[in-house]
Amino acid sequence: xxxxxxxxxxxxxxxxxxxxxxxxxxxxxxxxxxxxxxxxxxxxxxxxxxxxxxxxxxxxxxxxxxxxxxxxxxxxxxxxxxxxxxxxxxxxxxxxxxxxxxxxxxxxxxxxxxxxxxxxxxxxxxxxxxxxxxxxxxxxxxxxxxxxxxxxxxxxxxxxxxxxxxxxxxxxxxxxxxxxxxxxxxxxxxxxxxxxxxxxxxxxxxxxxxxxxxxxxxxxxxxxxxxxxxxxxxxxxxxxxxxxxxxxxxxxxxxxxxxxxxxxxxxxxxxxxxxxxxxxxxxxxxxxxxxxxxxxxxxxxxxxxxxxxxxxxxxxxxxxxxxxxxxxxxxxxxxxxxxxxxxxxxxxxxxxxxxxxxxxxxxxxxxxxxxxxxxxxxxxxxxxxxxxxxxxxxxxxxxxxxxxxxx
Numbered sequence: 476x477x478x479x480x481x482x483x484x485x486x487x488x489x490x491x492x493x494x495x496x497x498x499x500x501x502x503x504x505x506x507x508x509x510x511x512x513x514x515x516x517x518x519x520x521x522x523x524x525x526x527x528x529x530x531x532x533x534x535x536x537x538x539x540x541x542x543x544x545x546x547x548x549x550x551x552x553x554x555x556x557x558x559x560x561x562x563x564x565x566x567x568x569x570x571x572x573x574x575x576x577x578x579x580x581x582x583x584x585x586x587x588x589x590x591x592x593x594x595x596x597x598x599x600x601x602x603x604x605x606x607x608x609x610x611x612x613x614x615x616x617x618x619x620x621x622x623x624x625x626x627x628x629x630x631x632x633x634x635x636x637x638x639x640x641x642x643x644x645x646x647x648x649x650x651x652x653x654x655x656x657x658x659x660x661x662x663x664x665x666x667x668x669x670x671x672x673x674x675x676x677x678x679x680x681x682x683x684x685x686x687x688x689x690x691x692x693x694x695x696x697x698x699x700x701x702x703x704x705x706x707x708x709x710x711x712x713x714x715x716x717x718x719x720x721x722x723x724x725x726x727x728x729x730x731x732x733x734x735x736x737x738x739x740x741x742x743x744x745x746x747x748x749x750x751x752x753x754x755x756x757x758x759x760x761x762x763x764x765x766x767x768x769x770x771x772x773x774x775x776x777x778x779x780x781x782x783x784x785x786x787x788x789x790x791x792x793x794x795x796x797x798x799x800x801x802x803x804x805x806x807x808x809x810x811x812x813x814x815x816x817x818x819x820x821x822x823x824x825x826x827x828x829x830x831x832x833x834x835x836x837x838x839x840x841x842x843x844x845x846x847x848x849x850x851x852x853x854x855x856x857x858x859x860x861x862x863x864x865x866x867x868x869x870x871x872x873x874x875x876x877x878x879x880x881x882x
Contacts, residue, residue, distance in 0.1 A: 477778040479536045482549035482760045483576060485521065485568065486771030487557040488789060489514060491594060494625045495711035498689055500702055500773030500787045501555050508559070513789065518564055520796035522571060523804045524770040527796075529575035532768070539577030546577030549757035551585045556612075558588035562600030569605045576768075583608055583756045590636040591628035598636070602643040608755075609640045610680075613650045616670040617663065620656060625711075630670070637674045647753045649678030654727045656684050657718030664727045665734070672738055677753035681731055682746050683724050686712045697791075698808055700773045700784045725872050732868050743831045745871050762826045772807075780819075785809040820844070821882045828857075828874070833865030847880035 488500045489507040505511045536544040550572055552565065569584065578584075585608040588595045598609070613633045615621050621628065633650070640648045650671050654664050671679060689701035704712075732742060740748040744762060747755065760767050761777075769776035773787040785792065786808045795807040814822060821844060827834040836859055838844075848864060851857035856870030856877050866874060 477780045478766050479532060479544045480576070480766045480768040480776075480778070481545075481547065482551065482757050482765070482767040483547055483572060484757070484767060484769040484771075484774055484776075485525075485550070485552045485557075485572075486769070486774040487552060487554040487560060488517070488772045489554065489559055490556045490589070491559070491591075492625070492627060493705070493708070495708040496624065496684060496686065496715065497708075498685075498687060498701060498704075499555060500700070500771075502789055506789075507556075513793070514560065516793050516797055517789070518560075518568075520793050521770055522568070523796045524807065525568075525571055525575060527804070527806055528768055528770060532576075539575070544577075546579040547572070547582060548579050549583045549585070549760060550578065551757040553585075553587050553610075555587075556589045556594055557586050558594060558596035558598075558601070560596070562597045562604060565601055565606070566604035578605075585610055585755070585757060587612065588636065589628065590632040592632060592635070594627065595632075595636050595639070598639045598645065599643040602640075602645050606645060608647040608649070609636075609645050610649045610651065610678075611636055611640075611676075613671070614653045615656070616652075616667045620659065620663075620667075623658065624653070624656070634674060637676065647677045649680060649749075649753075649755075650674070650676045651680045651682070653682055653684050654731075655719050655724035657715045659723075659727075661723060661726050661730065665730055668731060668734055672735075678747070678749045678755065679735065679740065680747050681728075683728075684715070684719065686716050686719075695787075697788070698786045698810055700775065700787050700809070702773075702787050728872060729868060732871075741831065745829050745866070745874060759830070762830050764823050764826055781811050781813040783809065783811040818882070824848075825878045825881055828864070828866055828878070831865060833863045836862050836864050838864075844881055847877065850880060851877045 486500065488502050490501045490503045491507055493501050493503045506513045538544065539546055584605050586601055586606045587610045589612045611633065614624055614626055616630045616633060618630055637648055652667060652671060689695050690704055694701040695703045735748045739750060742748045743754050766779045767777055772785055772789050772792045775782065775784045792807045796804045798804060824834055824838055824844060848857065851870060855867055856873055857864050858867050870877060
């Protein structure tokens with residue numbers, strides 16, 4: 476059933492440069508900084524979209540705080556590099572969201588940041604604006620690996636960013652790391668994890684390097700939610716793909732499972748580990764299939780029944796929300812999809828299985844789903860404990876094969 480959002484995602488589509496493996500909606504170079512920057516136009520547009528989306532929710536569920544319209548529990552500023560925004564603009568966005576959506580006491584407010592000194596922004600000012608959680612795009616902690624990935628920062632910048640976040644009073648700091656990288660060894664990955672743990676983060680997100688092709692998947696058309704892959708990035712991906720190894724990636728993942736558990740982290744989702752109480756509440760809303768609103772180019776929203784996305788292209792986003800002709804602004808172009816009940820149930824099961832809490836063993840109500848879950852149990856991909864089914868470590872490694880049998 477459709478309902479009001481528990482969270483809001485704000486996509487900030489700017490970076491100083493674009494990494495060759497990145498598929499997020501990002502604009503760089505002069506679009507992001509300098510006299511021709513489109514950041515001011517984006518800020519006007521995203522504020523307008525926040526107002527328009529809030530108007531829709533007001534009409535549908537009543538104003539924030541009304542019966543049936545609770546205040547938001549999470550606010551996530553992602554990107555791109557949201558830390559490129561001036562702190563005053565971040566504060567203004569948070570206050571606008573507070574006014575139009577409501578922010579509950581103890582709302583989790585996350586800001587993504589790149590660790591380079593010219594990218595991480597004023598962390599103390601972000602904290603003063605209300606940011607409670609910082610997600611740092613470290614990706615690697617070896618200088619040579621960072622260079623191969625096209626990253627702008629050095630390992631010492633990650634250390635400095637964490638230290639600045641601590642000094643600013645941001646109580647939850649997370650690091651994003653990549654594995655199964657070209658030229659990476661299991662020993663090198665183990666050293667990276669050890670260096671990350673030395674920084675004492677509260678959260679770690681570990682992602683195998685993904686090299687999908689959004690062009691081939693038809694996601695980069697005019698109304699699509701991805702931008703076309705640049706020729707140089709495509710060549711980089713072709714070379715990188717040849718240097719990946721599934722068995723090595725599995726060994727890296729298994730090492731992380733054992734090592735992080737010993738260090739006091741809980742793997743609460745396939746790719747995410749946290750110290751107790753520091754799980755990403757925003758991302759848990761996605762995995763629990765709760766309604767989340769979203770604004771910005773390429774952003775995805777869900778109301779409990781229908782998924783909606785904005786088109787990725789910044790030009791059409793700005794044209795709709797900051798029209799040059801002086802006509803009234805309109806919601807940006809994009810698309811939507813409402814799943815059939817059987818597909819929605821399968822999606823609920825798949826998303827639930829991504830998490831450590833798993834799903835109720837009674838969830839298998841359809842023959843195809845029941846058969847898929849039974850196959851997972853027979854092949855030691857799933858285990859039942861206290862009436863719930865959850866993935867084993869092997870199941871997490873082979874989750875895509877299991878999930879394909881459930882949808």
